[in-house]
Amino acid sequence: MCLKILVTRPDADQKQTIGLLSGLGIEAVSSPVMEAIKLPFMLPDRASELPWQAMVVTSRNALRMLESEQLAQLRSVALYCVGAQTETLARSLGFDTIGETSPDVAHLTDRLLDLFSPDAGPILYLTAKHRSGKLAQALDVDGFDYTLIESYEMVALSSLTEEAVAAIQTKRLDGVLLYSSRTSQLLLTLFEKHDLADDMQHVTFYCLSDAVASPLKPTGYPLVVSAAPNEQSLLACVKKDHN
Known part of the structure; x- marks a missing residue:
């Protein structure tokens, strides 16, 4: 059977x-x-400021919520993500540089802290409304300048x-x-x-x-x-x- x-x-x-x-x-x-519901959000205008040193996503859903104009702004930013499937989607959306793909959020957090300096520019973190919060907490502790955007919500x-x-x-x-x-x-x-x-x-x-x-x-x-x-x-x- x-x-x-x-x-x-x-x-x-x-x-x-x-x-x-x-x-x-x-x-x-x-x-x-659950189902993923897009939340309204805008990307910060960084034309006159330091460029993003990295973009972080822990789920494919964060990438799915980006509009075509937003994708055009972000494709050249080095992407750090969780999961091979997230990487595959990112490449299909035209992201030029996949900095690293981690197996889980804990590993990604450790790698971000190892690879980047708080003085080198801000980090863009696209995430869900409901999340563990550990990645952002680690960035806070190490003094990183980052922008956290809740781009979607997982609704029961x-x-x-x-x-x-x-x-x-x-x-x-x-x-x-x-x-x-x-x-x-x-x-x-x-x-x-x-x-x-x-x-x-x-x-x-x-x-x-x-x-x-x-x-x-x-x-x-x-x-x-x-x-x-x-x-x-x-x-x-x-x-x-x-x-």
Whole structure:
């Protein structure tokens, strides 16, 4: 019988994950728990000031929110990002210089502090309304001049898809892929809303990191944490469990 894995990523990110699962012979059950909503923002005019020494993004969503005129202003700025998929999107949008691609925010933060000087110019940081805040805090501590722009908000959806509910109720779901701690928290709320919490006891939750797994630990659900915080490693966990 074909494995069924719940994919909770936003619609814009689902296609690639579903394709990767299909390549492993696994059926994806789609049920995003959040969607990215663009927030109104303007880029500062730096014509008479020091140019940006770097632009920082930790998600593809930050790049997706840029208008064509804004992209034209920023393509020549060295981009530092999290994730190979973010780098791929940046290159497709015409960014000339990808300074470095890090596996997670913690690694990116360390690299920024190693590579740049507070005296060399400002840093542009495009991010979400909801975030950990650790990157900005580190820049503050080291005295960097930076501009933080909240370009989008991840908004919680109010329900699971009918397909997901049916798969859970009929015990046909084998696992769940989770990429953020907020997704984990929201998913628990949706399980309660649909009266599905008890039905998830046999389902394995594949988590991108310990932080992602943390909200689920009190539930007693089976948890598997990826060896590295990237999708390739996460899917390797699924494949290993079901070989």
